[in-house]
Amino acid sequence: MTAMPDTPDTPARPARRLDTAKLRQARVAGWVLMGLAVMVALVFARDSAGTAVFRLSRPNDPLALPDLVVAAAPYNYFAAALLAFLGARQFMRGGMRWTSLSLGLGLFIAVTAFLVWATAGKAFSLTGMLQATVVRAVPIALGGLAGVLSERVAVVNIAIEGMLLAGAFTGALIGSLLGGWGGLAAAVAMGGVFGFILAALVVTYRVDQIIAGVVINLFVLGVTSYVSSQVYQEHRFLNNAPVFAPVKIPLLGDLPVIGPVLFNQNLFVYGAMVMVAVATYYLFHTRYGLRARAVGEHPRAADTLGINVYRTRYINVTIAGMVAGFGGAWFTLGSVGRFDENMTGGRGYIGLAAMIFGRWHPVGALAAALVFGFADSLQQKLALLQTPIPSEFLAMAPYIATIVLVAGLVGRARPPAADGQPYIKE
Amino acid sequence: MSEQETEAGLAESLLRRAAPDRAEFEDLVIVPIFAVVVALILGALTMLATNVDLPTIGKSYLALVQGSVGSLNALSETLTAAAPLTLAGLGIALGFRAGLFNIGAEGQLLVGGMAAVITGFSFPGLPMAIHLPLALLAGAVAGGLYAGIAGWLRAATGAHEVILTIMLNLIAFRLVDYMLRLPWVQREGRADPISRSVLTSAELPRIFTWLDPNLRLHLGIVLTLAAVLLVHWVLFRTKLGFEFRASGAGPDAARYAGMRAGLLIVIVMAFAGALAGLAGANQVLGVLGRATPGFSSGIGFDAIAVALLGRSHPWGVLAAGLLFGALEAGGRQMQVSAGVSLDLIGIIQALIIAFIAAPLLVRAIFPWGFRRAAKAPKE
Numbered sequence: 001m002t003a004m005p006d007t008p009d010t011p012a013r014p015a016r017r018l019d020t021a022k023l024r025q026a027r028v029a030g031w032v033l034m035g036l037a038v039m040v041a042l043v044f045a046r047d048s049a050g051t052a053v054f055r056l057s058r059p060n061d062p063l064a065l066p067d068l069v070v071a072a073a074p075y076n077y078f079a080a081a082l083l084a085f086l087g088a089r090q091f092m093r094g095g096m097r098w099t100s101l102s103l104g105l106g107l108f109i110a111v112t113a114f115l116v117w118a119t120a121g122k123a124f125s126l127t128g129m130l131q132a133t134v135v136r137a138v139p140i141a142l143g144g145l146a147g148v149l150s151e152r153v154a155v156v157n158i159a160i161e162g163m164l165l166a167g168a169f170t171g172a173l174i175g176s177l178l179g180g181w182g183g184l185a186a187a188v189a190m191g192g193v194f195g196f197i198l199a200a201l202v203v204t205y206r207v208d209q210i211i212a213g214v215v216i217n218l219f220v221l222g223v224t225s226y227v228s229s230q231v232y233q234e235h236r237f238l239n240n241a242p243v244f245a246p247v248k249i250p251l252l253g254d255l256p257v258i259g260p261v262l263f264n265q266n267l268f269v270y271g272a273m274v275m276v277a278v279a280t281y282y283l284f285h286t287r288y289g290l291r292a293r294a295v296g297e298h299p300r301a302a303d304t305l306g307i308n309v310y311r312t313r314y315i316n317v318t319i320a321g322m323v324a325g326f327g328g329a330w331f332t333l334g335s336v337g338r339f340d341e342n343m344t345g346g347r348g349y350i351g352l353a354a355m356i357f358g359r360w361h362p363v364g365a366l367a368a369a370l371v372f373g374f375a376d377s378l379q380q381k382l383a384l385l386q387t388p389i390p391s392e393f394l395a396m397a398p399y400i401a402t403i404v405l406v407a408g409l410v411g412r413a414r415p416p417a418a419d420g421q422p423y424i425k426e
Numbered sequence: 427m428s429e430q431e432t433e434a435g436l437a438e439s440l441l442r443r444a445a446p447d448r449a450e451f452e453d454l455v456i457v458p459i460f461a462v463v464v465a466l467i468l469g470a471l472t473m474l475a476t477n478v479d480l481p482t483i484g485k486s487y488l489a490l491v492q493g494s495v496g497s498l499n500a501l502s503e504t505l506t507a508a509a510p511l512t513l514a515g516l517g518i519a520l521g522f523r524a525g526l527f528n529i530g531a532e533g534q535l536l537v538g539g540m541a542a543v544i545t546g547f548s549f550p551g552l553p554m555a556i557h558l559p560l561a562l563l564a565g566a567v568a569g570g571l572y573a574g575i576a577g578w579l580r581a582a583t584g585a586h587e588v589i590l591t592i593m594l595n596l597i598a599f600r601l602v603d604y605m606l607r608l609p610w611v612q613r614e615g616r617a618d619p620i621s622r623s624v625l626t627s628a629e630l631p632r633i634f635t636w637l638d639p640n641l642r643l644h645l646g647i648v649l650t651l652a653a654v655l656l657v658h659w660v661l662f663r664t665k666l667g668f669e670f671r672a673s674g675a676g677p678d679a680a681r682y683a684g685m686r687a688g689l690l691i692v693i694v695m696a697f698a699g700a701l702a703g704l705a706g707a708n709q710v711l712g713v714l715g716r717a718t719p720g721f722s723s724g725i726g727f728d729a730i731a732v733a734l735l736g737r738s739h740p741w742g743v744l745a746a747g748l749l750f751g752a753l754e755a756g757g758r759q760m761q762v763s764a765g766v767s768l769d770l771i772g773i774i775q776a777l778i779i780a781f782i783a784a785p786l787l788v789r790a791i792f793p794w795g796f797r798r799a800a801k802a803p804k805e
Contacts, residue, residue: 201784210527211734211783215776218731222772223472229767230476341769346596349529353589392604399593406590407583 026099030090032404033106037083040076040110044117048072052119054126057256065256072120079113107401118387129381130261137373138272138334139164139344142327143351144358144365145279149320151360152283153313154296154418158213159198161348162220163321167191167328169224172339175241175332183241184329191325192318194220199317203310206422225341232339243337244268268326268334272366275323279362292316296416299423309423324348357406360415372398460788461781469774478766486764493759494752500759502634502643506713508751509650510725513705515732515743516657517698522738523661524694525674530576530591531702532726533598538569538703539710540602543717544611546624546710557627562649562707569703570696572598577695581688603719613716621717630712644712653701658740670694702726735779750775
């Protein structure tokens with residue numbers, strides 16, 4: 001802040017504080033890694049007997065890979081040793097430079113050790129789980145992307161949840177009447193409408209952004225629940241939409257592991273990947289993206305330079321709504337074809353978390369969404385393996401991991417400077 | 427540096443929401459009345475659009491009034507529904523005052539409720555004078571500690587409280603699901619997740635059964651009023667409350683004035699969590715008598731709306747809680763006697779908040795009824 005007292009020692013102080021903070025972060029990461037090492041050695045390695053078989057492809061795939069067979073106990077002792085090394089590395093000189101990388105790698109190793117332990121003596125389809133990961137990450141990634149697009153122009157978007165729900169509802173309703181593509185177009189349009197409403201409320205009517213988001217969420221939940229309990233009960237044909245089937249991309253779809261995971265999915269998975277790429281290009285490599293970010297960081301300066309702050313916010317928030325509407329359609333047109341009350345079940349809030357976790361960057365949000373999707377599918381698939389850990393704890397693990405990562409790693413991630421503030425033109 | 431500026435900006439907007447510059451009569455009385463009326467009209471239009479005929483619409487609004495304030499029993503239901511909303515809303519309002527956005531009331535409510543249930547069935551033979559306060563205390567302490575985690579992490583590492591509380595909500599849901607299947611929590615002879623029943627000595631007693639044995643209103647409403655007074659006293663009459671408001675209004679100024687920002691965050695979160703936990707205890711000890719998965723039923727999220735609607739002022743929160751409680755109770759009656767889905771209430775609630783939060787919008791729709799023409803406030 002500019003209010004910093006002008007004493008001679010001020011220039012040195014922030015630097016020192018930064019250093020100790022990083023050092024402490026490195027230490028904390030070290031302890032976390034050590035803890036993981038101990039857990040892997042004592043719980044997973046000691047209890048692993050036999051081999052774990054990971055199926056990588058189905059027998060009739062054109063390019064079949066052999067199963068991945070891992071000797072459980074040796075692998076887990078190795079993993080524990082590796083974790084201990086990474087942890088110890090954090091306490092040595094210069095360890096703080098590697099904090100993020102070590103912690104990420106460490107968590108990855110711990111997850112593999114856990115998988116090997118859970119699979120020991122059994123067989124498990126790795127490809128199937130990864131495929132489910134990508135599918136489940138889609139709505140979270142699109143929600144996160146919608147958040148990125150609107151927060152980059154400094155509009156806090158709590159309304160992602162409502163926009164997803166509106167997209168899901170519209171997709172099912174119009175999809176039942178006009179078919180899948182009509183439903184999809186309507187869902188995107190409806191998302192855009194709520195994006196526009198959010199923009200109108202916060203930009204023109206200067207409603208507090210969080211209130212506006214909460215209002216949209218409540219309103220959409222109310223309308224969709226009301227219609228589904230009041231109308232769908234009698235007219236079931238209105239809630240019976242076609243589902244987009246997976247489309248296999250020739251050649252790439254035949255690759256082992258990568259093929260089924262990335263190139264044999266439905267429209268929504270491809271759409272999410274394309275949108276993340278386009279959004280990244282738009283935000284960081286085009287002049288419109290630069291203008292949008294300028295509006296998010298310093299609207300007054302942007303205004304002085306002739307950028308229309310209000311119009312930029314309207315356009316970006318509306319596009320964000322359309323992205324969320326597309327993500328919402330996944331719930332109905334991309335999976336079950338039917339709308340249920342409150343079927344998004346908080347996925348919009350997880351998308352919000354993914355956005356913060358991904359540091360307000362589209363690719364970061366996608367990566368965070370994949371982590372949540374992985375945990376989601378892991379929990380589901382592990383129920384089949386019957387581990388002694390209660391499934392509720394498995395379900396909690398990703399959220400606990402998020403807290404650890406956010407607290408230890410991302411820390412003071414920086415939102416766009418003007419985030420949440422209305423702009424009033426002079 | 428700029429991160430602090432952002433925080434200052436956020437705090438500024440929170441403060442604007444929390445404490446309007448001048449409590450204008452128009453904003454405080456006319457706008458809410460218009461908001462309710464317009465929301466009801468739009469609700470009627472929604473019903474028309476879904477093929478509900480006019481007599482049924484009339485009947486349902488009559489039922490809404492009768493079910494919320496039309497009889498002694500209706501009033502009792504309104505107050506019963508208002509109590510947990512107000513308690514949790516007070517916690518969230520406290521957070522807003524200190525510049526923190528606590529989405530975690532739902533999780534804190536669940537954890538607090540679980541603690542209260544477990545205390546409530548675990549000590550047979552305790553006299554009520556000890557058992558009931560103990561169960562309430564357990565709820566408040568558990569909720570406070572649970573929110574304290576978020577506060578501590580926020581203070582110690584700077585992690586964003588929104589993401590922390592969202593994650594803690596999700597964790598709390600799973601935690602409750604898990605605990606409800608533990609052999610010493612689950613009710614004997616049941617396969618579904620449901621806890622043992624709270625003993626009579628830990629139940630919040632119903633207070634108006636001498637008027638009519640069916641009145642469900644329980645001691646929780648007194649607790650709620652006490653909490654409103656307590657929060658008002660703390661916020662406006664104590665040094666701690668001043669520090670809350672100061673750090674919400676200007677974190678840097680507060681720090682330079684020698685306030686310990688980190689400690690304050692932890693205290694605010696713990697206080698807010700205790701109130702949410704008390705709301706959970708209020709539900710299980712006063713209404714449900716046991717815990718089931720998701721027994722919070724969205725109260726923690728509705729409480730955000732209550733806190734916003736009440737402009738983060740204790741009395742405002744109480745008024746907003748009463749309004750939401752009335753809509754809740756009236757909506758149930760509406761569903762029973764007119765066959766209109768309870769979900770309509772959600773639409774009406776959202777519209778009321780929208781119009782109250784956007785005085786400019788109401789002025790644009792109804793230019794008459796206001797002394798001045800609709801115009802943007804000057805900064």
